[in-house]
Amino acid sequence: MNIKQVGIVGTGQMGLGMAQLLAQQGIKTISVKMTGGDVSTKQTQVEKSLQRLVDREKITEEQRSNTLSLMTITVDLHALRNCDLVIESIVEEMDKKQEIFSQLESIVNDHTILASNTSTLGITELSTAVTRKERLVGLHFFNPATVMKLVEVIPTLHTQQETVDGLVEWINSIGKTPVVVKDETGFIVNRLLTPYIIDAIRSCERGLSGVAEIDTAMKLGCNHPMGPLELADYIGLDIVYHMSSNLYDTFKEPRLTPPPLLKTLFVAEQIGKKSGLGFYDYSTTPPTPRSF
Ligand SMILES: NC(=O)c1ccc[n+]([C@@H]2O[C@H](COP(=O)([O-])OP(=O)(O)OC[C@H]3O[C@@H](n4cnc5c(N)ncnc54)[C@H](O)[C@@H]3O)[C@@H](O)[C@H]2O)c1
Known part of the structure:
Protein backbone atom coordinates (compact mmCIF):
# COMPACT_ATOMS: atom_id res chain seq x y z
CA MET A 1 0.00 0.00 0.00
CA VAL A 181 -8.65 -8.88 15.42
CA LYS A 182 -12.43 -8.96 15.37
CA ASP A 183 -14.33 -5.80 16.18
CA GLU A 184 -15.27 -6.52 19.78
CA THR A 185 -14.85 -4.08 22.69
CA GLY A 186 -11.25 -4.02 23.91
CA PHE A 187 -9.97 -6.12 20.98
CA ILE A 188 -7.28 -8.50 22.33
CA VAL A 189 -4.93 -6.45 24.48
CA ASN A 190 -7.38 -4.26 26.38
CA ARG A 191 -9.91 -7.09 26.78
CA LEU A 192 -7.21 -8.90 28.77
CA LEU A 193 -5.29 -5.98 30.25
CA THR A 194 -8.16 -3.84 31.60
CA PRO A 195 -9.55 -6.47 34.06
CA TYR A 196 -6.00 -6.93 35.39
CA ILE A 197 -5.51 -3.18 35.94
CA ILE A 198 -8.90 -2.65 37.57
CA ASP A 199 -8.37 -5.68 39.82
CA ALA A 200 -5.12 -4.03 40.95
CA ILE A 201 -7.01 -0.78 41.66
CA ARG A 202 -9.63 -2.72 43.65
CA SER A 203 -6.88 -4.47 45.61
CA CYS A 204 -5.42 -1.08 46.49
CA GLU A 205 -8.90 0.20 47.44
CA ARG A 206 -9.44 -2.79 49.76
CA GLY A 207 -6.10 -2.16 51.47
CA LEU A 208 -4.50 -5.40 50.28
CA SER A 209 -1.26 -3.45 50.14
CA GLY A 210 0.11 -0.05 49.15
CA VAL A 211 0.51 1.36 45.63
CA ALA A 212 4.26 0.76 45.50
CA GLU A 213 3.93 -2.72 47.01
CA ILE A 214 1.33 -3.84 44.43
CA ASP A 215 3.54 -2.57 41.61
CA THR A 216 6.71 -4.09 43.07
CA ALA A 217 4.98 -7.44 43.56
CA MET A 218 3.88 -7.64 39.93
CA LYS A 219 7.22 -6.42 38.58
CA LEU A 220 9.33 -8.81 40.63
CA GLY A 221 6.84 -11.67 40.88
CA CYS A 222 5.80 -11.77 37.23
CA ASN A 223 8.72 -10.05 35.57
CA HIS A 224 6.49 -7.25 34.22
CA PRO A 225 8.39 -4.12 33.17
CA MET A 226 5.82 -1.90 34.94
CA GLY A 227 3.40 -2.54 37.81
CA PRO A 228 -0.35 -2.27 37.06
CA LEU A 229 -0.86 1.06 38.88
CA GLU A 230 2.21 2.61 37.32
CA LEU A 231 0.92 1.39 33.96
CA ALA A 232 -2.56 2.81 34.63
CA ASP A 233 -0.99 6.21 35.36
CA TYR A 234 1.06 5.93 32.17
CA ILE A 235 -1.95 5.06 30.00
CA GLY A 236 -3.99 7.85 31.64
CA LEU A 237 -6.72 7.18 34.24
CA ASP A 238 -9.31 8.87 31.99
CA ILE A 239 -8.54 6.29 29.30
CA VAL A 240 -8.56 3.43 31.86
CA TYR A 241 -11.92 4.68 33.22
CA HIS A 242 -13.40 4.72 29.70
CA MET A 243 -11.91 1.30 28.87
CA SER A 244 -13.48 -0.19 31.98
CA SER A 245 -16.88 1.49 31.33
CA ASN A 246 -16.89 0.43 27.68
CA LEU A 247 -16.07 -3.18 28.55
CA TYR A 248 -18.78 -3.24 31.22
CA ASP A 249 -21.34 -1.73 28.83
CA THR A 250 -20.64 -4.51 26.34
CA PHE A 251 -20.15 -7.58 28.53
CA LYS A 252 -22.12 -6.64 31.68
CA GLU A 253 -19.68 -8.51 33.92
CA PRO A 254 -19.70 -6.79 37.38
CA ARG A 255 -15.92 -7.26 37.58
CA LEU A 256 -15.51 -4.87 34.63
CA THR A 257 -17.19 -1.87 36.32
CA PRO A 258 -14.82 1.03 37.07
CA PRO A 259 -13.74 0.79 40.74
CA PRO A 260 -14.90 3.79 42.84
CA LEU A 261 -11.30 4.92 43.42
CA LEU A 262 -10.72 5.04 39.65
CA LYS A 263 -13.86 7.11 39.18
CA THR A 264 -12.85 9.47 42.00
CA LEU A 265 -9.41 10.07 40.49
CA PHE A 266 -10.97 10.54 37.03
CA VAL A 267 -13.51 13.16 38.17
CA ALA A 268 -10.83 14.88 40.29
CA GLU A 269 -8.76 15.12 37.07
CA GLN A 270 -5.89 13.34 38.80
CA ILE A 271 -5.44 11.16 35.76
CA GLY A 272 -1.87 9.98 36.07
CA LYS A 273 1.43 11.03 34.60
CA LYS A 274 -0.02 13.52 32.10
CA SER A 275 -1.75 15.49 34.91
CA GLY A 276 1.09 15.16 37.44
CA LEU A 277 -0.98 13.15 39.94
CA GLY A 278 -2.55 9.71 39.87
CA PHE A 279 -1.55 6.65 41.85
CA TYR A 280 1.80 8.43 42.07
CA ASP A 281 2.77 12.06 42.61
CA TYR A 282 4.98 13.07 39.68
CA SER A 283 6.23 16.31 41.25
CA THR A 284 9.10 14.32 42.77
CA THR A 285 11.88 12.26 41.21
CA PRO A 286 11.29 9.36 41.46
CA PRO A 287 7.48 9.72 41.66
CA THR A 288 6.01 9.19 45.15
CA PRO A 289 3.36 6.49 45.64
CA ARG A 290 0.20 7.93 47.20
CA SER A 291 -1.91 6.49 50.04
CA PHE A 292 -5.63 5.98 49.54
N1 LIG B 1 -2.82 6.26 26.44
C1 LIG B 1 -2.63 5.07 25.92
O1 LIG B 1 -1.88 4.26 26.47
C2 LIG B 1 -3.31 4.69 24.64
C3 LIG B 1 -2.82 3.62 23.90
C4 LIG B 1 -3.44 3.27 22.69
C5 LIG B 1 -4.55 3.99 22.26
N2 LIG B 1 -5.01 5.02 23.01
C6 LIG B 1 -6.19 5.76 22.50
O2 LIG B 1 -5.71 6.90 21.80
C7 LIG B 1 -6.66 7.96 21.92
C8 LIG B 1 -5.97 9.19 22.50
O3 LIG B 1 -5.41 8.83 23.76
P1 LIG B 1 -4.18 9.64 24.40
O4 LIG B 1 -3.57 8.74 25.39
O5 LIG B 1 -3.36 10.26 23.34
O6 LIG B 1 -4.98 10.78 25.18
P2 LIG B 1 -4.51 12.27 25.56
O7 LIG B 1 -5.36 12.69 26.70
O8 LIG B 1 -3.05 12.35 25.68
O9 LIG B 1 -4.95 13.08 24.25
C9 LIG B 1 -6.30 13.29 23.91
C10 LIG B 1 -6.42 14.25 22.76
O10 LIG B 1 -7.80 14.53 22.52
C11 LIG B 1 -7.99 15.93 22.38
N3 LIG B 1 -9.33 16.30 22.80
C12 LIG B 1 -9.77 16.49 24.06
N4 LIG B 1 -11.09 16.80 24.02
C13 LIG B 1 -11.47 16.80 22.72
C14 LIG B 1 -12.68 17.04 22.05
N5 LIG B 1 -13.79 17.33 22.70
N6 LIG B 1 -12.69 16.96 20.70
C15 LIG B 1 -11.57 16.66 20.02
N7 LIG B 1 -10.39 16.40 20.61
C16 LIG B 1 -10.35 16.47 21.95
C17 LIG B 1 -6.91 16.55 23.28
O11 LIG B 1 -6.65 17.85 22.89
C18 LIG B 1 -5.74 15.61 23.03
O12 LIG B 1 -5.04 15.98 21.86
C19 LIG B 1 -7.80 7.43 22.78
O13 LIG B 1 -8.82 6.93 21.95
C20 LIG B 1 -7.13 6.29 23.55
O14 LIG B 1 -8.04 5.32 23.97
C21 LIG B 1 -4.41 5.41 24.17
Missing part, protein backbone atom coordinates in the same frame (compact mmCIF):
# COMPACT_ATOMS: atom_id res chain seq x y z
CA ASN A 2 1.41 3.35 -1.00
CA ILE A 3 1.00 5.69 1.98
CA LYS A 4 2.98 8.89 1.50
CA GLN A 5 1.15 11.25 3.80
CA VAL A 6 -0.68 10.48 7.05
CA GLY A 7 -3.04 12.78 8.91
CA ILE A 8 -3.39 12.41 12.66
CA VAL A 9 -6.30 13.95 14.53
CA GLY A 10 -5.36 14.69 18.15
CA THR A 11 -2.03 15.76 19.56
CA GLY A 12 -2.08 13.95 22.90
CA GLN A 13 0.44 11.32 23.93
CA MET A 14 -0.70 8.84 21.25
CA GLY A 15 -1.31 11.36 18.46
CA LEU A 16 2.12 12.97 18.74
CA GLY A 17 3.79 9.60 19.34
CA MET A 18 2.34 8.13 16.12
CA ALA A 19 3.27 11.27 14.16
CA GLN A 20 6.87 11.04 15.39
CA LEU A 21 7.06 7.30 14.68
CA LEU A 22 5.82 7.74 11.10
CA ALA A 23 8.03 10.75 10.38
CA GLN A 24 11.03 8.75 11.67
CA GLN A 25 10.06 6.17 9.03
CA GLY A 26 10.20 8.87 6.32
CA ILE A 27 6.44 9.43 6.04
CA LYS A 28 5.04 12.97 5.89
CA THR A 29 2.61 13.63 8.75
CA ILE A 30 0.07 16.37 9.43
CA SER A 31 -1.19 16.47 13.01
CA VAL A 32 -4.32 18.39 13.92
CA LYS A 33 -4.71 19.82 17.42
CA MET A 34 -8.47 19.71 17.92
CA THR A 35 -8.69 21.92 20.99
CA GLY A 36 -7.50 25.01 19.06
CA GLY A 37 -5.00 27.60 20.28
CA ASP A 38 -1.27 27.63 19.94
CA VAL A 39 0.52 24.63 18.44
CA SER A 40 3.99 25.77 19.56
CA THR A 41 3.91 23.79 22.82
CA LYS A 42 3.21 20.62 20.80
CA GLN A 43 6.03 21.49 18.40
CA THR A 44 8.39 22.00 21.36
CA GLN A 45 7.29 18.67 22.85
CA VAL A 46 8.25 16.82 19.64
CA GLU A 47 11.56 18.70 19.36
CA LYS A 48 12.46 17.75 22.95
CA SER A 49 11.50 14.13 22.39
CA LEU A 50 13.76 13.92 19.32
CA GLN A 51 16.58 15.79 21.08
CA ARG A 52 16.50 13.19 23.88
CA LEU A 53 17.04 10.50 21.22
CA VAL A 54 20.01 12.45 19.81
CA ASP A 55 21.47 12.88 23.32
CA ARG A 56 21.17 9.13 23.91
CA GLU A 57 22.78 8.51 20.50
CA LYS A 58 19.69 6.62 19.26
CA ILE A 59 19.37 8.91 16.23
CA THR A 60 21.73 11.37 14.53
CA GLU A 61 21.29 15.14 14.34
CA GLU A 62 20.52 14.71 10.63
CA GLN A 63 17.77 12.14 11.39
CA ARG A 64 16.32 14.55 13.96
CA SER A 65 16.08 17.40 11.46
CA ASN A 66 14.76 15.10 8.68
CA THR A 67 12.04 13.85 11.05
CA LEU A 68 11.07 17.38 12.06
CA SER A 69 10.93 18.49 8.42
CA LEU A 70 8.33 15.77 7.74
CA MET A 71 6.04 16.82 10.63
CA THR A 72 3.42 19.56 10.46
CA ILE A 73 1.17 20.51 13.37
CA THR A 74 -1.91 22.64 12.72
CA VAL A 75 -5.39 23.39 14.10
CA ASP A 76 -7.01 23.11 10.65
CA LEU A 77 -8.71 19.78 9.90
CA HIS A 78 -8.91 20.79 6.21
CA ALA A 79 -5.11 20.41 6.02
CA LEU A 80 -5.77 16.62 5.89
CA ARG A 81 -7.49 16.77 2.48
CA ASN A 82 -4.65 15.08 0.56
CA CYS A 83 -3.69 12.43 3.11
CA ASP A 84 -3.69 8.76 2.09
CA LEU A 85 -4.55 7.68 5.63
CA VAL A 86 -6.04 9.66 8.53
CA ILE A 87 -5.78 8.23 12.07
CA GLU A 88 -8.14 9.67 14.68
CA SER A 89 -6.64 9.76 18.19
CA ILE A 90 -8.74 12.03 20.39
CA VAL A 91 -10.42 11.36 23.75
CA GLU A 92 -11.97 7.90 24.21
CA GLU A 93 -15.60 9.01 23.74
CA MET A 94 -17.86 7.63 21.01
CA ASP A 95 -19.82 10.81 20.19
CA LYS A 96 -16.69 12.97 19.94
CA LYS A 97 -14.93 10.47 17.67
CA GLN A 98 -18.02 10.07 15.48
CA GLU A 99 -18.21 13.85 15.09
CA ILE A 100 -14.60 13.88 13.82
CA PHE A 101 -15.25 11.09 11.30
CA SER A 102 -18.34 12.83 10.02
CA GLN A 103 -16.32 16.03 9.46
CA LEU A 104 -13.40 14.12 7.92
CA GLU A 105 -15.62 12.45 5.35
CA SER A 106 -16.49 15.79 3.80
CA ILE A 107 -12.82 16.88 3.73
CA VAL A 108 -10.66 13.96 2.55
CA ASN A 109 -10.14 12.45 -0.93
CA ASP A 110 -12.06 9.44 -2.21
CA HIS A 111 -9.05 7.14 -1.75
CA THR A 112 -8.27 8.20 1.86
CA ILE A 113 -8.46 5.42 4.46
CA LEU A 114 -9.99 6.49 7.79
CA ALA A 115 -8.75 4.81 10.96
CA SER A 116 -9.36 5.09 14.69
CA ASN A 117 -6.74 4.50 17.36
CA THR A 118 -9.44 3.80 19.96
CA SER A 119 -8.43 1.52 22.85
CA THR A 120 -11.81 -0.17 23.24
CA LEU A 121 -14.66 1.45 21.32
CA GLY A 122 -16.49 -0.50 18.61
CA ILE A 123 -15.22 0.35 15.13
CA THR A 124 -18.52 -0.66 13.53
CA GLU A 125 -20.35 1.78 15.81
CA LEU A 126 -17.84 4.51 14.93
CA SER A 127 -18.46 3.77 11.24
CA THR A 128 -22.16 4.63 11.55
CA ALA A 129 -21.00 8.27 11.41
CA VAL A 130 -19.78 7.91 7.81
CA THR A 131 -21.39 7.07 4.48
CA ARG A 132 -18.44 5.20 2.96
CA LYS A 133 -18.08 2.61 5.72
CA GLU A 134 -15.85 0.31 3.65
CA ARG A 135 -12.84 2.61 4.13
CA LEU A 136 -13.02 2.80 7.94
CA VAL A 137 -10.91 0.52 10.13
CA GLY A 138 -9.39 0.34 13.61
CA LEU A 139 -5.62 0.76 13.85
CA HIS A 140 -4.63 0.40 17.49
CA PHE A 141 -1.07 1.53 18.21
CA PHE A 142 0.38 1.17 21.71
CA ASN A 143 2.01 3.61 24.09
CA PRO A 144 4.72 4.82 23.48
CA ALA A 145 4.00 4.46 19.76
CA THR A 146 7.66 4.96 18.84
CA VAL A 147 8.67 1.94 20.93
CA MET A 148 5.81 -0.57 21.15
CA LYS A 149 5.86 -3.13 18.34
CA LEU A 150 2.20 -4.14 18.13
CA VAL A 151 -0.58 -2.65 16.02
CA GLU A 152 -4.03 -4.25 16.27
CA VAL A 153 -5.89 -4.03 12.95
CA ILE A 154 -9.66 -4.09 13.42
CA PRO A 155 -11.81 -4.41 10.30
CA THR A 156 -15.59 -4.10 10.51
CA LEU A 157 -18.09 -6.14 8.50
CA HIS A 158 -17.94 -3.30 5.95
CA THR A 159 -14.15 -2.85 5.63
CA GLN A 160 -12.77 -3.93 2.24
CA GLN A 161 -10.40 -6.93 2.45
CA GLU A 162 -8.05 -5.09 0.09
CA THR A 163 -7.76 -2.28 2.67
CA VAL A 164 -7.01 -4.73 5.49
CA ASP A 165 -4.37 -6.57 3.43
CA GLY A 166 -2.78 -3.29 2.35
CA LEU A 167 -2.62 -2.00 5.94
CA VAL A 168 -1.10 -5.24 7.23
CA GLU A 169 1.65 -4.93 4.61
CA TRP A 170 2.15 -1.24 5.43
CA ILE A 171 2.39 -1.86 9.20
CA ASN A 172 5.11 -4.43 8.57
CA SER A 173 6.91 -1.91 6.36
CA ILE A 174 7.07 0.63 9.23
CA GLY A 175 8.70 -1.93 11.51
CA LYS A 176 5.61 -2.88 13.54
CA THR A 177 3.81 -6.20 13.92
CA PRO A 178 0.15 -6.25 12.89
CA VAL A 179 -2.43 -8.57 14.47
CA VAL A 180 -5.87 -8.63 12.85
